[in-house]
Amino acid sequence: MTRRTAQIAGAGLALLLAWLVLFPILVVAREAADGTALRAFFRAGEWSALWASVWISLASVALAAAIGVPLAFLFEWFDFPGRKTLGSLVALPVVLPPLVGVIAFLFLYGESGFIARAVQALFGLPEAPWRLQGPAAILLVHAYSMYVYFYLFTRAGLAKLDVSMLEAAQALGAGRWATIRRVVLPLVRPSLVGAAILTFMTSLGSFSAPYVFGGGFRVMTTQIVATKLNGDLPLAMVETLALAVVAVAGLLILRRTEGDDILVALGKGIAPRPRPIRRPGIRALATVAGWGFAVLLLLPHLTLALVSLVPYGAWTTQILPPVLSLENYRRLFSEAERLRPLLNSLWMALVSTGAAVVLALAAGWLIVRRRIALRRAIEGLLALPWALPGTVFAIALAMTFSVHAPPLRWVLVGTAAILPLAYLVRALPLTGRALLAGYRQLDPALEEAAASLGAGRWRTLARVTLPQLRPGLAAGASLAFVAALGDIVASIVLYTYETRPISIEILSSLRLSETGVAAAFGVVLMVVSALVLGIGARR
Amino acid sequence: MTAFLGVEAIEKRWPDTTVGPITLDIARGEIVALLGPSGSGKTTMLRLLAGFETPDGGRIVVEGEDVTTTTPARRRFGMVFQHYALFPHLDVGENVAFGLRGQADAAQKAGEALRLVDLAGFERRKVQELSGGQQQRVALARALAPEPRVLLLDEPLSNLDPALRERTRRELRQLIKRVGITTVFVTHEQEEAFDLGDRIAVLSAGRLEQVGAPDELYERPATLFVATFVGRANVFRGPAARALGGDAVVVVRPERLRFADAGLAGVVRERRYTGAAAFYMLEGDGGERFEVLAEPDAADIGDRVFVQAERMIRFTENGR
Numbered sequence: 001m002t003r004r005t006a007q008i009a010g011a012g013l014a015l016l017l018a019w020l021v022l023f024p025i026l027v028v029a030r031e032a033a034d035g036t037a038l039r040a041f042f043r044a045g046e047w048s049a050l051w052a053s054v055w056i057s058l059a060s061v062a063l064a065a066a067i068g069v070p071l072a073f074l075f076e077w078f079d080f081p082g083r084k085t086l087g088s089l090v091a092l093p094v095v096l097p098p099l100v101g102v103i104a105f106l107f108l109y110g111e112s113g114f115i116a117r118a119v120q121a122l123f124g125l126p127e128a129p130w131r132l133q134g135p136a137a138i139l140l141v142h143a144y145s146m147y148v149y150f151y152l153f154t155r156a157g158l159a160k161l162d163v164s165m166l167e168a169a170q171a172l173g174a175g176r177w178a179t180i181r182r183v184v185l186p187l188v189r190p191s192l193v194g195a196a197i198l199t200f201m202t203s204l205g206s207f208s209a210p211y212v213f214g215g216g217f218r219v220m221t222t223q224i225v226a227t228k229l230n231g232d233l234p235l236a237m238v239e240t241l242a243l244a245v246v247a248v249a250g251l252l253i254l255r256r257t258e259g260d261d262i263l264v265a266l267g268k269g270i271a272p273r274p275r276p277i278r279r280p281g282i283r284a285l286a287t288v289a290g291w292g293f294a295v296l297l298l299l300p301h302l303t304l305a306l307v308s309l310v311p312y313g314a315w316t317t318q319i320l321p322p323v324l325s326l327e328n329y330r331r332l333f334s335e336a337e338r339l340r341p342l343l344n345s346l347w348m349a350l351v352s353t354g355a356a357v358v359l360a361l362a363a364g365w366l367i368v369r370r371r372i373a374l375r376r377a378i379e380g381l382l383a384l385p386w387a388l389p390g391t392v393f394a395i396a397l398a399m400t401f402s403v404h405a406p407p408l409r410w411v412l413v414g415t416a417a418i419l420p421l422a423y424l425v426r427a428l429p430l431t432g433r434a435l436l437a438g439y440r441q442l443d444p445a446l447e448e449a450a451a452s453l454g455a456g457r458w459r460t461l462a463r464v465t466l467p468q469l470r471p472g473l474a475a476g477a478s479l480a481f482v483a484a485l486g487d488i489v490a491s492i493v494l495y496t497y498e499t500r501p502i503s504i505e506i507l508s509s510l511r512l513s514e515t516g517v518a519a520a521f522g523v524v525l526m527v528v529s530a531l532v533l534g535i536g537a538r539r
Numbered sequence: 540m541t542a543f544l545g546v547e548a549i550e551k552r553w554p555d556t557t558v559g560p561i562t563l564d565i566a567r568g569e570i571v572a573l574l575g576p577s578g579s580g581k582t583t584m585l586r587l588l589a590g591f592e593t594p595d596g597g598r599i600v601v602e603g604e605d606v607t608t609t610t611p612a613r614r615r616f617g618m619v620f621q622h623y624a625l626f627p628h629l630d631v632g633e634n635v636a637f638g639l640r641g642q643a644d645a646a647q648k649a650g651e652a653l654r655l656v657d658l659a660g661f662e663r664r665k666v667q668e669l670s671g672g673q674q675q676r677v678a679l680a681r682a683l684a685p686e687p688r689v690l691l692l693d694e695p696l697s698n699l700d701p702a703l704r705e706r707t708r709r710e711l712r713q714l715i716k717r718v719g720i721t722t723v724f725v726t727h728e729q730e731e732a733f734d735l736g737d738r739i740a741v742l743s744a745g746r747l748e749q750v751g752a753p754d755e756l757y758e759r760p761a762t763l764f765v766a767t768f769v770g771r772a773n774v775f776r777g778p779a780a781r782a783l784g785g786d787a788v789v790v791v792r793p794e795r796l797r798f799a800d801a802g803l804a805g806v807v808r809e810r811r812y813t814g815a816a817a818f819y820m821l822e823g824d825g826g827e828r829f830e831v832l833a834e835p836d837a838a839d840i841g842d843r844v845f846v847q848a849e850r851m852i853r854f855t856e857n858g859r
Contacts, residue, residue: 164624167591170611171618172638173685182637186628 003370010372013362017381021425023408024396025244025388031399032241037234041242046223050242053204053220056138057250060203061196063143068150068195071293075151076158080287086294087155093297094148097486097529099208099503100522101145103510104300106132106212107307107519109140114303114319121319137213142203144297149202150195157191158184197254204247205389207489208503220246221391225493228395240395244388251387301526308519328520338517341505342524348501349484352423353431356480357473360431364469368439369447382432385425394493397422416499422490427480434476438469478536482529542600543567543721544588544689549597551583558583558745560597570715570722571750572736574729576768580745581725582693588723589691590614601688617682617720621693623674625666631677632662638685652680655714671699672707679711683718690715692724696731708734729769741765757792763854766790773829779803783847788854793818793832795850802847805829807838821846 032038040046075087093101107113111128119129132140165187169179185192207221214222220243227236311327332338363382367375385393401412401421412418446468450460466473488503495504502521509518542564550559558580565571573581586592588599590611598607606614617638625634635652639645653659656676666674675698682690695711696704712735715722726732732739733753741748741756741764749761760766767774772790780789782803805821808828812835819831819838831846838844 162622162624164620164622165626167589167611168618168620168624168626168681169637170591171589171614171616172681173612173615173640174637175610175612178640183626187626189628 006366006370007372007374009362010366010370010374010378013359013366014374014378014381017359017363017378017428019408020421021381021384021393021428024393024400027400027409028237028240028244028392028396031234032237034234034237037232037238040232040235041238046239046242049218049220049223049239050246052135052218053243054246054250056135056142056210056219057200057203059139060142060146061199063139064146064199065150065192065196067143067147068152069154069192071147072151072154072158074286074290076155078286080283080290082287082290086290089294090297091148091152092301093145094152096145096301096526097482097503098145098206099486099488099506100304100526100529101300102141102208102212103506103518103522104304105141105144106510107515108300108303117319131215133213133215134217138206138209138217138219141209141213142206144300146199146202149198150192153191153195153198154188157188161187193254193257197251200250200254201247201387201389204243204250205391205489207391207492211488211492221389221489224391224395225489228398228493233399236395237399240392244392247388247392304519304522304526307515308523310516310519312514312516328516332517332520332524338505341500341502341521344499345485345501345503346528348420348423348499349481352420352427352484353477353481355420355424356427356431357435357477359428360435360476361469363432364435364439367436368442369444379432379436382428382436384429386429390426390487390489391493393425394422394490397425397490398493413494414496418494419491419499419501422494423480423484423487426483426487426490430480430483431473431476434472434479435469438472442468474536474538478532481532481536485529485532486525543569543602544723545598545600546584546588547598547600549584549587549594549599551580551587551592552595556580556745558587559594561742561747562597563740563747563750565721565723567721568716568719570712570724570735570737572732572739573723573725573742574727574732574736574739574769575742576727578744579742581727581742583745584742585691585693585723585725588689589616589618615685615687616689616691617685617687618691619675619678619682619693619695621697623678623698625674625677625681627666629666630662631658631664631666631669634666634677635662635681635684637681648684649680652684653677655683655718656680672703675699675707679714683720688721690720690722692722694725694727695735696726704731705734711735739769741768743768760790760852762859763788763790766852766854771830775803775827775829777825779823779825779827783851785848785851785853787856789848790852790854791829791848791850793830796829796831796846796848798831798833798837799845799847802845804843804845807840807842807844810838810840 071090075083075090109115110132111130113132116128116130119125120127123129161184165183166179169183174182205221206219207225210217210219210222211225218226220239224236224239224243227239306321306324308328309324309326310321311323311325314323315321332342360382363378366372367378372378397418398413400409401418403409404411412421442465446464447460450464455463485501486503487501488507491501491503492507495501502525506518506521506525509515509521544565546561546563546565548560548562550557550561552558556578561584563571573584575581583592587594590606590609594607598605600606626637629637631653632646632649636645636649639648642648650659650662653661656679658673658676658680661669661673661677666677669677675695696707699707708731724735726735736753738750738752739756740750743764749756749765751759756765756769760769763774766772767790771793773793773796775783775785775789775791776787780786783789783791803823805823807819808822809820811818811820815835816832817835817837819833820828821831821844822828829846
């Protein structure tokens with residue numbers, strides 16, 4: 001391909017991506033410039049939802065750090081029986097779709113969940129001892145699922161630490177706590193900030209936890225969807241724009257505290273090896289803490305599996321379900337109407353992931369290999385959907401593609417195309433980042449060697465480039481697939497009865513009190529997600 | 540001699556190897572090199588002295604105080620790490636003042652330490668911006684600033700480029716002598732050990748082979764290992780050893796072999812010219828190869844010659 005055709009292809013790709021991720025936001029911005037809606041937004045209720053989003057997100061960061069950071073130190077620095085297995089088990093919640101975690105929490109800690117029932121029976125209370133609702137419930141779910149970011153990032157940061165840094169501090173008279181405070185924490189700061197950014201953004205965009213547990217308490221994501229469903233479109237646009245602005249502002253502010261990645265800047269390092277704990281008391285404590293954490297963190301999912309085995313109407317007031325059977329799974333797979341959401345989710349996730357991979361491959365090749373003029377623009381467009389909460393894009397796509405105004409706007413809402421398109425937008429940052437990183441690590445000499453050995457462009461791609469990119473490709477694609485499979489926020493805005501995905505079916509089963517079926521769907525989602533991510537993580 | 544720093548039968552056991560027991564007395568102000576190939580246990584020795592490893596047996600005593608179980612933080616031993624381990628999140632001045640926490644005159648002392656290593660005024664520089672040699676001196680200033688009792692150096696010059704090493708070696712020795720601090724350093728290079736150390740402890744496979752001044756090690760090696768590890772050495776056994784007038788095992792330095800009319804016969808295979816002299820690689824009748832240092836025009840490749848030993852070091856069959 002000549003330089004000129006590469007530039008043209010790059011321009012085409014940039015235009016396509018701009019249409020996909022930027023244009024809908026611009027449509028929202030234009031619609032939001034509506035005097036009445038703006039005035040409506042400045043009434044009290046809106047600000048409290050926005051403020052709720054912000055403080056919930058900040059509190060989620062604090063709670064997630066409070067759990068994840070000590071856990072990372074425990075597993076990275078100390079050796080105790082079961083350390084390796086538990087170390088990967090406690091990272092599990094991050095690979096599961098948020099909705100699965102949320103309903104699992106509901107079944108465990110909700111007002112008719114196991115714990116509530118047990119307490120009620122134990123003390124002979126007339127009704128459930130608590131309701132899992134409001135900000136505390138949301139924070140509980142957030143902390144439970146997002147501590148994993150801090151846990152993984154901090155562990156990665158600690159693993160990069162040079163053991164001689166710690167020894168140098170000790171040789172200079174610093175005790176254990178002084179070493180952690182004065183040397184370790186400053187050195188892992190980039191990791192901590194990275195985890196904080198991820199937690200903040202995830203929490204700001206979190207939909208299922210506030211949707212299921214919020215009750216009367218509204219955050220911006222649920223507020224937007226409620227406004228949209230009430231039919232007040234201009235106000236929904238203003239809200240969407242406000243959330244987008246907060247997200248970008250939060251991202252920029254957090255980025256500034258990141259600092260340089262100083263760990264790589266100096267010399268080589270050997271990470272400290274986990275120290276066996278010698279004192280028996282401490283050792284027992286660490287072991288109990290490690291196992292306790294793992295059980296506590298996995299308990300909701302075990303609950304989900306158990307609930308999925310309870311047939312409809314079989315469990316009323318008992319502490320434990322009286323009957324267990326595979327009835328729910330049988331119904332799920334034998335009734336066409338119940339099987340359809342599963343098939344819908346699978347094909348839509350597959351199509352959107354495939355498209356995201358193809359676009360990312362093209363982008364990676366044009367940006368890294370051909371160094372086209374528009375490379376920064378393309379990279380920015382690929383990353384943009386990550387910086388904005390899913391609700392923003394869901395609303396933006398719903399707005400943009402409900403009007404017939406070719407060539408930019410088509411009526412896609414209500415068709416089978418809109419959900420895969422929405423999933424594709426969310427998938428672009430995941431596949432884009434993975435493939436750009438893969439391309440940058442790829443030695444161009446390999447492709448040149450293939451060419452000098454007589455391989456044409458496609459043969460080089462198939463036999464040399466793709467096999468080299470495979471680990472990153474598999475990781476990015478599996479994340480994108482799982483995100484699409486478990487998506488709720490785009491789905492709830494854009495689904496039709498024909499194209500309804502698993503998440504919508506779970507919610508409607510819950511509404512019909514068919515908890516067993518909802519749980520069975522949750523388990524299927526969980527198992528498929530874990531399998532796909534397991535395959536994606538294989539080297 | 541009452542030792543300032545006493546290592547008494549110190550021993551460290553790993554699942555697959557053992558270092559020690561090693562006994563070593565070090566005088567106040569002395570510079571001792573721990574010399575040995577990799578895996579000889581020299582780094583383990585240094586880490587035992589620093590307190591990063593706990594010995595399985597033996598004691599470490601400083602000025603009569605048993606510090607065997609004292610933590611590194613309370614031991615007051617300064618350490619310069621192989622890759623310096625400068626804190627990248629702190630500037631030069633903060634790095635040097637790290638060990639002076641809580642002292643009112645920390646800034647002043649840090650400044651003095653930097654002046655000592657010729658880096659006065661470098662306080663606000665980032666450590667990443669310094670050259671390798673400057674980083675090494677910052678690490679030295681940082682270790683010396685808290686006025687430790689003992690200075691430990693792990694391969695202090697291995698990270699510098701060769702052109703810089705010789706000069707740095709001289710300056711380092713002058714500086715240590717000026718401060719007067721008792722110093723132990725690790726190296727695998729004989730030249731570095733000779734230049735920098737007052738005495739050298741040669742280690743091999745976890746055992747202390749010999750301790751002594753450079754000329755003592757070179758002229759009177761205690762074991763065959765020391766003879767061959769320190770300086771160039773030809774080892775002769777059996778008939779070749781007897782042809783030179785020795786018996787079981789004989790070690791002769793290349794400069795102690797000279798061409799003669801009779802003695803051990805050999806053919807010149809290679810000649811390597813060094814300017815003032817030339818190394819001749821000879822092959823004996825028994826296939827043994829050895830080196831002779833002689834005048835540049837003493838022989839040609841292919842010549843059949845005889846050599847005699849002016850001075851030889853004798854060992855028994857087991858290398859003692």
